[in-house]
Amino acid sequence: MNHIYKLPVEVNVDTIRNINQEWIFLFNNNHYYCDSITFDFSDVNFIRPSGLAVVAALMKYVKNRNCYAEYYLKEAINKNVCSYMERMDFYSQFKIIKDTINRQENSGLCELKEVIDANTAYIVVSQLSDVIKSQINISDGTLNAITHTLGEIIDNIFHHSNSPINGIVCAQTYRHAIEVEIAIADCGIGVYESLKNTPNYNYIVNDAEALKLCVGKKITSKPFTNAGEGLFVAKRIITQNQGKMNIISGSSMYKISNIEDDIIKYPYWQGTIVNMVFNLDVPVNIKDIFDSEFPEDAVHDDFDEVFD
Structure with a gap:
């Protein structure tokens, strides 16, 4: 049997929701061995970091499970899409050798990276910082x-997700829109499974409850560590920045757009997807966020570098 998964004309966090219903089969533990699978990009005319990271993570997950004898990728007819995927190191993630482009410095891209360890996380964050600074005059705050x-958030990938593949991260600045989109995807146990195995949160019954909790203050699956502020702080920053954030895990999606937030039903994703869009011309004072949310005598060792 051959399985073909056709990507939509525009691949982003919203359109992926529409096709994830077809992908649920790939996460099924009873998934039987098949002859081949094809990821078909032929109709794609535009792809955003959120779409690229999610598709890359899914392809790596499927390959890791060894459910198919052969794996195929059908390229986009649109050569600009092919060029973009190459510049974002999509092909090299799957050892497809293509070297037909001239890479440019200050391109506004943070290419696909696997989060293997803390050092990789540091490199990704540093690269993203350099990319943003090279594109737009942005305040230090x-x-x-x-x-x-x-x-x-990247720290959570290799400490808490228990993903059979490494987490995938990529980003891009959009100079004309004056924004940056950051996408992170893993195929781990997800937010619900991570929290429900913790005594403090074993009352949680579904993905929606888990997502609502995970953006709360001091929520962590590691109760004896100085952790748990990541998504809470992300929510506050996104809100102050009037940006957007999507957190997808299991069968639910948490959305922030400007200052409105909501939790909606999602077809299914094994693991966690975090997609953030920051407005680079809307100032954020992170110190004000911490000062308003945490007591003066709170331990802020994890955040000291933010104010250096």
């Missing part, structure tokens, strides 16, 4: 807020 948030 806003830049620190963005990079701090990214660092906190």
